[in-house]
Amino acid sequence: MTLFVKYDFNLACKTLLKEHLDAFGISYTLGSLGEVHIKGKLPEEQRQALASSLKRYGIEILDDQKITLVERIKNAIDELLKDEKLKSVKVSSYLADTLNYSYAHLSSIFSESTYTSIENYIILRKVDLAKELICNTDLTLTEIAFQLNYSSVAHLSGQFKKTTGLTPSTFQRIMAKKTNYTTHSQT
Amino acid sequence: MSNKLLNIALADDDEDDRMLFSEAIEEITIKTQLTCFKHGQELMEHLNTPNIALPNLIFLDLNMPIKNGMQCLKEIRSNPALRDLCIAIYSTSSSEKDIEETFLNGANIYLNKPNNFVKLQDSVERILQLNWQYHTSNLNKDTFLFRI
Numbered sequence: 001m002t003l004f005v006k007y008d009f010n011l012a013c014k015t016l017l018k019e020h021l022d023a024f025g026i027s028y029t030l031g032s033l034g035e036v037h038i039k040g041k042l043p044e045e046q047r048q049a050l051a052s053s054l055k056r057y058g059i060e061i062l063d064d065q066k067i068t069l070v071e072r073i074k075n076a077i078d079e080l081l082k083d084e085k086l087k088s089v090k091v092s093s094y095l096a097d098t099l100n101y102s103y104a105h106l107s108s109i110f111s112e113s114t115y116t117s118i119e120n121y122i123i124l125r126k127v128d129l130a131k132e133l134i135c136n137t138d139l140t141l142t143e144i145a146f147q148l149n150y151s152s153v154a155h156l157s158g159q160f161k162k163t164t165g166l167t168p169s170t171f172q173r174i175m176a177k178k179t180n181y182t183t184h185s186q187t
Numbered sequence: 188m189s190n191k192l193l194n195i196a197l198a199d200d201d202e203d204d205r206m207l208f209s210e211a212i213e214e215i216t217i218k219t220q221l222t223c224f225k226h227g228q229e230l231m232e233h234l235n236t237p238n239i240a241l242p243n244l245i246f247l248d249l250n251m252p253i254k255n256g257m258q259c260l261k262e263i264r265s266n267p268a269l270r271d272l273c274i275a276i277y278s279t280s281s282s283e284k285d286i287e288e289t290f291l292n293g294a295n296i297y298l299n300k301p302n303n304f305v306k307l308q309d310s311v312e313r314i315l316q317l318n319w320q321y322h323t324s325n326l327n328k329d330t331f332l333f334r335i
Contacts, residue, residue: 114320115217121320124326132327164334171332174332
């Protein structure tokens with residue numbers, strides 16, 4: 001048999017993080033967007049032990065300031081795409097306001113370290129969310145377009161095709177077949 | 188981050204194709220280290236060497252002697268140690284059936300061998316950029332399909 005589970009990525013990470021910090025007896029507060037404020041200083045050995053125990057969950061302590069900023073931009077973009085209330089907010093002012101840097105600065109750091117622009121990254125992330133909705137829900141493409149704040153289905157389909165080389169319906173057909181295929185070949 | 192070399196593998200039996208590919212990948216902005224293999228068997232032996240740094244992305248030709256691309260793809264996807272590798276099919280075939288079959292067997296990218304050098308360079312650059320995002324961002328690799 002197959003069980004289907006739905007998970008809250010954010011909650012899962014936060015819970016894991018809390019459990020680990022507690023286990024190390026570190027006193028902290030969790031900020032938004034993946035910030036952990038530690039009271040006082042964290043000795044290097046403890047930092048390394050924490051880093052290696054988090055590593056197997058794919059949670060990484062970021063070192064380099066630029067990388068940290070890029071990750072914070074990505075986290076902020078995720079928040080922005082997820083939050084219904086922020087639908088009408090302009091990306092550039094949202095990022096500048098949340099991260100306290102000018103958009104020009106953020107955008108140049110981002111392009112420098114990721115081989116892509118913030119704009120392209122957002123498209124990629126939205127298409128990724130569209131894929132998730134196509135695979136895991138019964139929503140129609142029209143509903144998905146609305147949920148992801150596209151002006152029309154045509155706009156979503158166009159961006160999907162440009163980003164993946166496949167139309168949403170071809171993608172859906174292949175993914176559906178793939179799920180059957182892997183279940184069959186495993187049994 | 189951006190000064191880290193991306194480790195790329197290419198398996199193609201055609202010497203000219205290997206040479207063109209090496210030239211194309213050398214000239215793009217993302218810095219890579221390319222390792223070439225003459226057929227699937229050679230690639231699989233390399234991947235199964237203990238303690239090697241596995242490639243970030245593998246380009247696989249479909250028609251190769253001794254072991255073809257499809258066999259490699261199936262072997263890689265059924266091996267837990269290699270299952271998470273990103274795989275791009277690099278083939279002259281543009282038949283929908285071939286494309287779909289490789290996706291069903293776990294390929295992430297399907298690149299039709301372009302007929303000129305500039306196009307090849309553009310395509311490889313786009314693929315590496317996209318692959319980079321999948322390695323460094325919270326994107327779902329299970330639904331990573333790209334056709335170019």
